[in-house]
Amino acid sequence: MEVARYWRTTQQRYRMEGEICPTCSGKIFPPRDVCPHCQHEAKTPFTFSGRGEIFSYSTIHNAPQGFEKFAPYTVALVRLTEGPLVTAQLTDVDEHDVYIGMPVEMVTRVLREDGERGLLVYGFKFRPAFGVSGSSSQAVAVDVRAPEHAQHEVMIAR
Amino acid sequence: MRDVSIIGLGQTVVGEHWDKSLRMLGYEALNSAMASARIERIDALYVGNMLSGELTKQEHLGALIADFSGQRGIEAMKIEAACGSAGAAFRVGYAMVAGGMQDVVAVMGVEKMTDQESSLTTSALAMAADAEYEALQGLSFVGINALLMRRYMHEHGYKKDDFAQFAINAHANAVNNPNAMFRSLITARQFADAKPIADPINLLDSSPIADGAACVILAPTAMAREFTDKPVRVRASAVATDTVAVHDRRDPLYLEGGAISAQKAYAQAGIGPWDLDLFEVHDAFTIMSALSLEAAGFAPRGKGVRLALDGEIGIGGRLPITTMGGLKARGHPVGATGMYQIVEVTQQLRGEAGANQVRDARLGMAQNIGGSGATVVTTILERA
Numbered sequence A: 001m002e003v004a005r006y007w008r009t010t011q012q013r014y015r016m017e018g019e020i021c022p023t024c025s026g027k028i029f030p031p032r033d034v035c036p037h038c039q040h041e042a043k044t045p046f047t048f049s050g051r052g053e054i055f056s057y058s059t060i061h062n063a064p065q066g067f068e069k070f071a072p073y074t075v076a077l078v079r080l081t082e083g084p085l086v087t088a089q090l091t092d093v094d095e096h097d098v099y100i101g102m103p104v105e106m107v108t109r110v111l112r113e114d115g116e117r118g119l120l121v122y123g124f125k126f127r128p129a130f131g132v133s134g135s136s137s138q139a140v141a142v143d144v145r146a147p148e149h150a151q152h153e154v155m156i157a158r
Numbered sequence B: 001m002r003d004v005s006i007i008g009l010g011q012t013v014v015g016e017h018w019d020k021s022l023r024m025l026g027y028e029a030l031n032s033a034m035a036s037a038r039i040e041r042i043d044a045l046y047v048g049n050m051l052s053g054e055l056t057k058q059e060h061l062g063a064l065i066a067d068f069s070g071q072r073g074i075e076a077m078k079i080e081a082a083c084g085s086a087g088a089a090f091r092v093g094y095a096m097v098a099g100g101m102q103d104v105v106a107v108m109g110v111e112k113m114t115d116q117e118s119s120l121t122t123s124a125l126a127m128a129a130d131a132e133y134e135a136l137q138g139l140s141f142v143g144i145n146a147l148l149m150r151r152y153m154h155e156h157g158y159k160k161d162d163f164a165q166f167a168i169n170a171h172a173n174a175v176n177n178p179n180a181m182f183r184s185l186i187t188a189r190q191f192a193d194a195k196p197i198a199d200p201i202n203l204l205d206s207s208p209i210a211d212g213a214a215c216v217i218l219a220p221t222a223m224a225r226e227f228t229d230k231p232v233r234v235r236a237s238a239v240a241t242d243t244v245a246v247h248d249r250r251d252p253l254y255l256e257g258g259a260i261s262a263q264k265a266y267a268q269a270g271i272g273p274w275d276l277d278l279f280e281v282h283d284a285f286t287i288m289s290a291l292s293l294e295a296a297g298f299a300p301r302g303k304g305v306r307l308a309l310d311g312e313i314g315i316g317g318r319l320p321i322t323t324m325g326g327l328k329a330r331g332h333p334v335g336a337t338g339m340y341q342i343v344e345v346t347q348q349l350r351g352e353a354g355a356n357q358v359r360d361a362r363l364g365m366a367q368n369i370g371g372s373g374a375t376v377v378t379t380i381l382e383r384a
């Protein structure tokens, strides 16, 4: 990743800084300057809580360049508490324990390693939200799994 | 606007052409299309291609292939819309002839993918996705489709094996296509046992990367019979877009671009989906077949897989799809795929599909999808 591009997107990658629409109050992540709900300009910064739940997930074995040394890794679509979906890697969790609906929270980690000199790109990933951590709004029992989870285990074992 | 017809068609075998370069593949398809239209000169060439810059370090394909094919001097350019590039090139050529800017135009798709190692090809294909918010997270193109497939199974209650018929049908049809990459049958058992690549997607859900080129020649319908006894009319040509990133969509399991594109095409042709005799669907992954069938109006949301499960998609079925093998078994040279689809619909409408001929085929549709649904090109053709 080029240095200028890296710095340009630092706030969103480190702090999940998106936008809030001054017209319809829609919360926007990733930032896109024009509100996807009402098409008005929306450049007011808004920092997301970094909490959400798994909408879907998959594990990547054949990694693109820059990610080979991290493979296999699990990527998810996360439905943020504030509404938007976001694409992010999962961390601190075994892929077999992931399920749709699992509560997760954002952390900052190394995303990829660039080139021979190895510029490290940092950004957000998500990990299981273990009850309270910082905020009192989350108190979800982690072992309550969607029935669908059992199906997936059968599939993987085959 | 002038009515436009296809007057010639050509294609290379799809596969690993280690002995042929990008330009040689392009020339081969163009040359055979021009021979089938009995012409030696074209007015313009539009080349659909996605990855030549990244994988061959070669851009500027319009001039390159025009010159290499003995057509130096003509108008020529490259059109890019990820895996929808060739469909988009067709659309540009069609507009040029319909609008009276050109008379005899070649539209081509060409791709050369097998020269590079797989991690580079994987990164290159991920350029169809959002570089800053999808690819930066290490998401591959297969991975995006895996996210969609898992969610689809979850929301609609399907098992993995329910998708098998899409792949089995594609392989059965490829057996009779001399230009297909995989001319072998597969069984439900082989599908169930296939190697996982990004769970729930396995090797037999996925279309293979490949080299190949396909081409058709367009001319005003009023002139078409000067060139061929079997012109095929263009009844509709439509492009629509959606967000590049899946996470930005209102409903990730609904291909809004596919629906808009198909609706525009049906309106142009004055038909409904069930008037079609066959549909070349963009089956890059089995999940894309299901989502495309739903977006194009053949099944309600969540029911696309049922068409395959109920045996409707074979050559003799209610809606034959991937009649020459589809992306899955004919092969998926990404930026060329859309033109293979159009060539195959044309073969069907000319009665030249051999053992896979759909009986009395009069109306056929191809839908070429860029990325995971961000660009969708729909083309409807009719036997003249």
Ligand SMILES: [Zn+2]
Pocket (backbone or CB within 6 Å): A021, A022, A023, A024, A025, A026, A035, A036, A037, A038, A039, A040, A042
């Ligand atoms: Zn708004």
